[in-house]
Amino acid sequence: LVGEFCQNDFGHVRVRYDDGTEEILHFFASRLKWSRWVYVELVPNEQVEALVRALLAAFDSFGGVPLACVFDNPKTVVISRQGGAIQWNDTFAQATLDYRFGPELCTPRRGQEKGSVKNLVGFVKNGFFKVRRFHDRADLDSQLAQWHHEVNEVRPCRATGVPPLARIADERRRLRPLPIPSAEYALRFPVRVGPTGWVTFHGVRYSMPAETIGISATLFLYRDRVRIMTDRHDVSHPRYPHNGVSTLPKHATSALAAVSGRRAELYYQRQRLLEVGPSAEAFLTELVHA
Secondary structure, X not given: OOOOEEEEEEEEEEEEEOOOOEEEEEEEEEXXXXXXXXXXXXXXXXXXXXXXXXXXXXXHHHOOEOOEEEEOOOOOOEEEEEOOEEEEOHHHHHXXXXXXXXXXXXXXXXXXXXXXXXXXXXXXXXXXXXXXXXXXXXXXXXXXXXXXXXXXXXOOOOOOOOOOHHHHHHHHOOOEOOOOOHHHOOEEEEEEOOOOOEEEEXXXXXXXXXXXXXXXXXXXXXXXXXXXXOOOOEEEEEOOOHHHEEOOHHHHHHHHHHXXXXXXXXXXXXXXXXXXXXXXXXXXXXXXXX
16 A cells, blocks of 8 residues: 555675675665665665664655565564564664654565565665676765666556656655654664773773763764763763774763772773773783783
């Protein structure tokens, strides 16, 4: 039915450029079932952030949010499934609530359902990647934008006999507007403040006030920044700080003030050095035994 659902899946393909270099590319593909409007985005991986951000970009391309989104049971969506009992990925589940769409999974061993979703990946591979030559990655990106125009606005769809453009206006009237602009959306992750006042997330360390040591927090992940919230504190950091560490000066001061006694202070400083990594541990080991 018009505006009812879109099909979604990840795919990957090996691309050989004109200079002989090769690259394995991951992509996310989404298609509105009724109009057959397609959106494809190259993604860095097949993890939950890549999935959610690409899906929101697809909603932007569609012109709104359908009632449901169908997936083929990826781990980024569903953690486990036993009969009708489904354990959803928490971060993905929050996105479904924020954008008010129903997630649907292909039924295991139902070839017709899985095939319809998997055919979308095959359509992208056979209709774009395997029939074109690419000078380099920039050329591939440019051709992908051109391909979107061709398959959505020019080329008739086999299933409907008309280009998706001829049907998308009717579909958009049934889609719902995005409650949150896609560029402003923050994914949510549970975290804990470490014993020396740091939150470590995806290999990056962010400082927190000494009063938060050992407590749970929620990390809001934006494209360019993070926001870490506890009951009493709201701390913002750049997402990609220099050398992978973001320290707010007031946090270092409060952490030292919370340490009582000379020996405790020395152990605190040592723990901070150890958190730098294996090289720091090796250095301290040699220093202690010198």
